[in-house]
Amino acid sequence: MSIESSKRPVIALLASNWLSMLGVALATTAGFSWLFVLPMRVEGRMVNPYIGVLVVFVIPLVLLIGLILIPTGIVLQARRVRAGARILPSSGAAWRRLGIFFGLMSFVNLLIGSQATYRAVQYMDTQNFCGATCHVMTPEFTAWQHAPHSRVQCVECHIAPGAEGFLKAKMAGTEQLVEVVTDSYKRPIPSGLESNKLTNSAETCENCHARNRDIGTPVIIETKYKDDASNTPTSTVLTMMVGGANSGGIHGAHMGNGARIVYATADPKRQVIPWVEYTDASGVKRTYVSSDAKPAEVVKMPRFAMQCVDCHNRPAHSFDLADRAVDKAMSRGELPTDLPFFKKKAIELLGSAYQSNEDAAKQIPVKLTQFYKSSYADLYARNPRKVDAAGAMLADIYNRNNFPDLKVTWGTYPNNLGHMDSPGCFRCHDGNHATEDSKYVISNDCTVCHQTPAVDETSPAILKTLGIETRLLPPDSTSGSK
Ligand code: HEC
Ligand code: HEC
Ligand code: HEC
Ligand code: HEC
Ligand code: HEC
Known part of the structure; x- marks a missing residue:
């Protein structure tokens, strides 16, 4: 054959x-x-x-x-x-x-x-699907568009690469879909850390940012405005000891060279941390307990290994407090600095409650206009457009940070990177967390984290020395538009 x-x-x-x-x-x-x-x-x-x-x-x-x-x-x-x-x-x-x-x-x-x-x-896989298809994510989608990571797709921080990450995300996603369809989701939806569903930063952030990179000592300059008639600007200058694995500092201390920190939390939002265990590269352990902690309760608390997002919890969709949001916009020239009592009025308007985002968009500009029309009629008559534009911008700021239908308002999602607006670093660095023998205390010394060459100064010498003071002048302060 x-x-x-x-x-x-x-x-x-x-x-x-x-x-x-x-x-x-x-x-x-x-x-x-x-x-x-x-x-x-x-x-x-x-x-x-x-x-x-x-x-x-x-x-x-x-x-x-x-x-x-x-x-x-x-x-x-x-x-x-x-x-x-x-x-x-x-x-x-x-x-x-x-x-x-x-x-x-x-x-x-x-x-x-x-x-x-x-x-x-x-x-x-696009932000459209993540942020816009699903109404519950409007706050994050809105804030994300204004953040340094606005070119980083949602999935890069929310889903670990590879098949396992995908399966986990799909399982959580299906659960969320059911909640949305049955309208049983929580309002506000719990933060990533609170729901304990956030992918570990080793599988997300660290794909782009090397853990051991030496960042050195960045200088942070913040401009604020007083609530006086002339909205007097002041500057705070901080040199942040960020460091890295080899140079110590903030990054080195928590994440560098094999250092490991585990902590216990008393609340789901992880704002109260009564117990902290530190292990250095050679395996030496120190256990710090807050003086107000009750040992019997601490034993029962959930424990977490410290990661990037314990400090950088709002890198992509950060919400501001009203005061900070207005300061930022004024220093960028997005809001006027030369309208009398503007800062004071802005905070007052942003602090009021509004029924909905549409309601805020309508009322805030109207109220601002009313104020300048009645108190500064001449000024308003000369430049009504400036006031109108400021009103629209204020409404925009409100609507970027407040979502009444989802019960998200100023401060709903605390930012842990700092200690002024929420406990942040001071959850552990309050000077109150000590080892049993009291030999070691988690440091509360300002200078281990930053030098503050200027705090709320009107014309800091340090900026003159560095030759950068002119950058702080608000864009329209020299235009003589008063
Ligand atoms: C640079 C990383 C990063 C990107 C990009 C990112 N997220 Fe997040 N997201 C986080 C972190 C970190 C948290 C945890 C926040 C916390 O617990 O305070 C989080 C939390 C959330 C939450 C829970 C509620 C909350 O605000 O804590 C939602 C919903 C969410 N993100 C949606 C999105 C959407 C939608 C996008 C894209 C438009 C996005 N994220 C892009 C890092 C990111
Ligand atoms: C896909 C890559 C990618 C991922 C994932 C990523 N980042 Fe970034 N990140 C960037 C880039 C790019 C920048 C620079 C943005 C710029 O300067 O405009 C940046 C900037 C930053 C900055 C400085 C932002 C600032 O305010 O100037 C911090 C802090 C940061 N990332 C932390 C994180 C953390 C924490 C995570 C994880 C939750 C993360 N990143 C995930 C790419 C990424
Ligand atoms: C103990 C808190 C803490 C931890 C943990 C931490 N950081 Fe930071 N990081 C800071 C602080 C504080 C700054 C200073 C910047 C600031 O204050 O805005 C900073 C700055 C940065 C910057 C910006 C540097 C710049 O160019 O301005 C990046 C990027 C960054 N961190 C990434 C990471 C990554 C990735 C991880 C995890 C491997 C991490 N951080 C872990 C506190 C922390
Ligand atoms: C979960 C608790 C915890 C949080 C939150 C935390 N730290 Fe720490 N930090 C520690 C521990 C533990 C050590 C190491 C103590 C030791 O050496 O025994 C440490 C050490 C440090 C050091 C080195 C101190 C020294 O004496 O050299 C710096 C700087 C620092 N942290 C900055 C920060 C900053 C900035 C933040 C907030 C962005 C922050 N930490 C948030 C627990 C924490
Ligand atoms: C554990 C580290 C740590 C310690 C200790 C610490 N700070 Fe800070 N501080 C930070 C971080 C992180 C920020 C936020 C920087 C940023 O805006 O990104 C900050 C911000 C500030 C700011 C700017 C606030 C603002 O309005 O933006 C001031 C002022 C300040 N610290 C003062 C102090 C003083 C005074 C002490 C001592 C009692 C102190 N800090 C102790 C980490 C620390």
Whole structure:
């Protein structure tokens, strides 16, 4: 028997049973899908966890099923033929049938592959899907657009790369979807740390920011405005001892060179930390307990290993307190600095309660205009546009930080990077956390974290020395528009 003739029945067997044909369909689909994700692999853009799971699990699985179905179908069909149940098509007809089937499958695959699937996968991975499709995430989506990470996709901080991260995210996502559909989600929705569902920063932040990088001592300059008639500007200058693994400082102390900190929390928001355990690189341990802690309760508290997000908990969608938001906008020239009592009035308007975001957008500008019309009629008559623009901007600031329907308001989500607006560093560094023998205390010395060459000064000498004082002049203070 020639090879040629032994092949014929196989092709005929294959082309004449639906099981094998299904196998062929699955195998070609897997092949095409692979081709679609291939360019992303080559470009090294495999950050998309949805595509990750496709490549790792789904495609090989489909291919395997296809490859199992083809011979299974052939074997079953051969049995049926042997039992005399079927007449096989001629080999020409079998090839033709197979050819048409292949062509059809490829066409369908191309269509589906290039359009629907790929687009859907891409779409699911964008901030539009995360932030805009789902109304409950409006606060985060809004704040994210104004943050330094506005070019970093939601999933890069919220989903660990790889298949496991994907599965976890899908499980949590399904739960959330049910809550949204049944309208049973919490308002405000719990912070990431509070719900304890945030992916560990080692798998997110540290993909972009090296833990051991030496950051040195950045200088932070903050401009504030007093609530007097002329909105007097003052500056605070801080030199932050951020450091790194080798140079110590803030980063070095908590995360550098094998240092490890575990802490226990008394509340879900992790704002009260009565117990802290520090282990240095050589394994020496120190346990710090707050003087107000009750040992019996501390034992029962949940414990967490310290990570980037314990300090940087609002790197992407940070909400400001009213005072800070107004100061920032004034120093950037987004709000006027030369309207009498502007700062004072702005804080008053932002501090009032509004029914909804629409209500705030309507009322805030109207109230600001009323104030200047009645108290400074001449000034208002000369420059009504300035007041109108300021009113609109104030409403915008309110609506970026307040979402009445979701019960998100000033201070709902505390920022732990500091100690002025919320306890932050002082959750541990309050001078009140000591080892049992009182030999060690978690430091409350201002200078271990920063020098403060100027605090709320109107014209700090340090800025003159550094030659940067002019940068602090509000953009319109020299324009003489009064
Ligand atoms: C740079 C990293 C990063 C990016 C980018 C990011 N997030 Fe977050 N997100 C976090 C961290 C960290 C938390 C935990 C905040 C906390 O516990 O205080 C969080 C928490 C949340 C929460 C829980 C509620 C809250 O505010 O704490 C939601 C919802 C959320 N993020 C949605 C989004 C959406 C939607 C996007 C994209 C538009 C996004 N995030 C982009 C880091 C990020
Ligand atoms: C996909 C990469 C990526 C990820 C993931 C990422 N970052 Fe960033 N991060 C950046 C880039 C890029 C910048 C610089 C932005 C700029 O200067 O405009 C930045 C800036 C920062 C800054 C300085 C921001 C400022 O206020 O000037 C901090 C702090 C920071 N990231 C912390 C984090 C933390 C914490 C996480 C995890 C929750 C994280 N990043 C996740 C890319 C990333
Ligand atoms: C103990 C608190 C703490 C921890 C933990 C921490 N940081 Fe920071 N980090 C700071 C402080 C404080 C600054 C100073 C910047 C500031 O005050 O705005 C800073 C600054 C930074 C900056 C910005 C530097 C710049 O260019 O201005 C980046 C980026 C950063 N941290 C990333 C990380 C990453 C990534 C991790 C985790 C590996 C981490 N941090 C862990 C407190 C912390
Ligand atoms: C969960 C508790 C905790 C929080 C929150 C925390 N720290 Fe620490 N910090 C520690 C511990 C523990 C040590 C090491 C104490 C030791 O050496 O035994 C430490 C050490 C330090 C040191 C080195 C001190 C020295 O004496 O050299 C600096 C600087 C520092 N922290 C800054 C910060 C800053 C800035 C923040 C807030 C952004 C912060 N820490 C938040 C627990 C904390
Ligand atoms: C454990 C570290 C740590 C200690 C101790 C500490 N600070 Fe700070 N401080 C910070 C951090 C972090 C910030 C936030 C910097 C930023 O704005 O990004 C900050 C911010 C400030 C600011 C600016 C506040 C503002 O309005 O923005 C002042 C003023 C200040 N600290 C004063 C002090 C004084 C005074 C002490 C001593 C009693 C002290 N700090 C102790 C870490 C510390």
